[in-house]
Amino acid sequence: MSAQFSYQVLATSSQSKARAGVFNTPHGIVETPRFMPVGTLANVKTMTPSQLKETGAQMILSNTYHLHLQPGEDIVAGGGGLHKFMAWDGPILTDSGGFQVFSLSEMRKITEEGVTFRSPRDGKIINLTPERSIQIQNTLGADVIMAFDECPPYPATREEVEAATGRTYRWLERCIQAHERDDQALFGIVQGGVYLDLRAQAATNLVGFDLPGYAIGGVSVGEPPELIAKIVQATTPMLPVNKPRYLMGVGTYREMAQAIASGIDLFDCVIPTRWARHATAMVQGERWNLKNAKFREDFRPLDETCPCYTCQNFSRAYISHLVRSQELLAYTLLSIHNITELIRFTQKIRQSILNDTFTTEFAHWLQPESHPES
Template sequence: MTAKFSFQSSANCSHTHARAGVFFTPHGVVETPRFMPVGTLANVKTLTPAQLKDTGAQMVLANTYHLHLQPGEEIVAGGGGLHKFMGWNEPMLTDSGGFQVFSLSEMRKITEEGVTFRSPHDGQMIKLTPERSIEIQNILGADVIMAFDECPPHTASRQEIEAATNRTYRWLERCITAHQRDDQALFGIVQGGMHLDLRSQAAADLRKLDLPGYAIGGVSVGEEPELIHKIVQNTAPLLPPDKPRYLMGVGTYKEMVMAIASGVDIFDCVIPTRWARHGTAMVKGERWNLKNAQFRQDFTPLDEDCPCYTCQNFTRAYISHLVRSQEILAYTLLSIHNITELIHFTQKIRKAILSDRFTTEFAHWLH
């Protein structure tokens, strides 16, 4: 790990692999475990950076694929880089675009060189290779950048998943060669689908490269939660203990608690803002549809224990009214609450690990 990046474990659970740590980056620290909001197009939907900061967010994700298509990495660079462009002076991570490209199953072609796909914006053919993905991310300027990987669907055959896992490693080697900035940490991604032996081999191969951090990819792509738990429980402890571990695309209570118990440090997911745009609040692990009649005359906060701006100033009845009226403010207030809810949840887990009460205080989610 370069001098600009380091990970320190502050405490370890005496009964699980859970740990509380600090990840140091050029734009500040991330206290782990921590949920990371998704700002795909250099914006966490409906929120200003100030509102985002108030949720307790310490690190935000943006997406290489989407920013390459709109507005283009050169425009972001012209605006001073990703942090200055979006007005967020805290740690940031960019996904490689691999997941988005591979989700375009009918619009792309995979070769050893990379992926060719048709832009959903204008139909133009675009070629994305490991080198090009890293070049774009170097230009964008996030603190953490992700290796370009192949993310096969969970329904793929073992042969297909094994081929994708091996290609992901070869692409990672090319990403390392292409990476040009020492103020950006390149994370590798463990693939392998549902096959634990492939996951174990991929983790062993990646460890030899001594990267600044490691991610577990290819989960939460349609498989059952029990399978996600099994994959993470097998894979996370195999990754270096002195480096941050990132579980990609997971942001529900049960899955985060189980992953933290396996030694995972950071998470990201679009759920809190996506559900907000559908009028849904996250309250203590439950989903509440604010369109329901029960909220129309309920003049209590969404969650009396939540410290967010929404819960401190507005009632369920008011938010229900905004949702029913399709007022944009509804989506902002619900996004503020939902993101705060997940970050506050991981903060509580961190405190429990520091006092070695993780398995006691979160027994409900662990069992």
């Protein structure tokens, strides 16, 4: 790990594999475990950087694929790099674009060299290789960059997953060769679908590269929650204890709590802002639709225990009014609350690990889901 990056475990749970730590980056620290908001196009939707900072966000995500298409990495670099361009002075992680490219199943062709796809913006043919993904990310300038990987869909045959996992390993070798900046930490991604032996083989292979951090990918592509938990429980302990572990695309209370119990440190998900744009508030693990009639004359805050700007200033009735009126402020206020909600949840878990009360305090969320949370 570069001298500009380090990870320190401060405490571990005596009843699980959960740990509380600190991940040091060139743009500041990340106290783990931690939820990371997603700002795909260099913006967490409907929010300003100062609003985002107030939620407790420390590290955020942007996306290589989307920023390459618009505005282009050279324009971001011309604006001073991703941090200055979007006016975010904290740590940033960029996804490699692999997941987005592989979701274009009707528009792309995979070869050993990389992926050829037609841009959904203007129809141009684009070739994205491991080298090109890293070059784009080097130009964008995030603190953490991700290796270009092949994310197999769910369900997929063992042969398909085996081929994708092998290609991900070979592409990682090329990513490492292409990576040119020591102020950026390159994370590898463990693939393997639902096949635990393939996951174990992939983890073993990746650990051999001694990377600054490791991610578990391909677990939010349609699998049932119990399968996700099984994959994470089996894979996480194979990753180094002295490096950050990142579970990609997960952001519900139960999934995060169970993953933390397995030793995961970082999470990201579009859920809090996506749900906000669908008039949905996250309140202590529940989903509330503010279009429901019961909120029209409810003058309490969304959550009386929540310190966020939304809960400190506005009522459920007011937000319901904004939603019904299709006022854009509704999306901002719900996004502020939802992101605060998930970050607070991981902050509370972190404190419980430091106090060694995690498995008792969060016992409800550590159990398999027997009924919908809403």
